[in-house]
Amino acid sequence: MNNPKINRTIGYIILFIGFFLFYKGFKPVGVSDNIADADFVLLALSVAFLVGSTVWMIKKVRCPHCNKLLHLKLYNIDVCPHCGKSTDPDEK
Numbered sequence: 009m010n011n012p013k014i015n016r017t018i019g020y021i022i023l024f025i026g027f028f029l030f031y032k033g034f035k036p037v038g039v040s041d042n043i044a045d046a047d048f049v050l051l052a053l054s055v056a057f058l059v060g061s062t063v064w065m066i067k068k069v070r071c072p073h074c075n076k077l078l079h080l081k082l083y084n085i086d087v088c089p090h091c092g093k094s095t096d097p098d099e100k
């Protein structure tokens with residue numbers, strides 16, 4: 009599968025899992041304001057997800073025609089801003 013729009017959505021899902029784990033890591037069972045109570049395993053895992061999603065998007069959100077990086081923000085990427093072709097890999 010090499011559809012940049014789907015790959016970007018997958019990247020965002022991984023990113024949000026990372027944010028969720030980050031939040032859970034800071035607020036372990038019960039609510040505590042003490043930083044020492046943070047769950048560092050979850051925090052490390054969340055950082056891995058955040059970095060992983062960034063790497064994934066940089067590698068996968070690319071134009072199927074010219075292979076240049078497309079917008080990672082929520083801009084419309086139906087048409088490649090570099091070569092002007094549709095980013096749908098089924099469309100020639």
Ligand SMILES: [Zn+2]
Nearest residue numbers: 071074088091
């Ligand atoms: Zn292109």
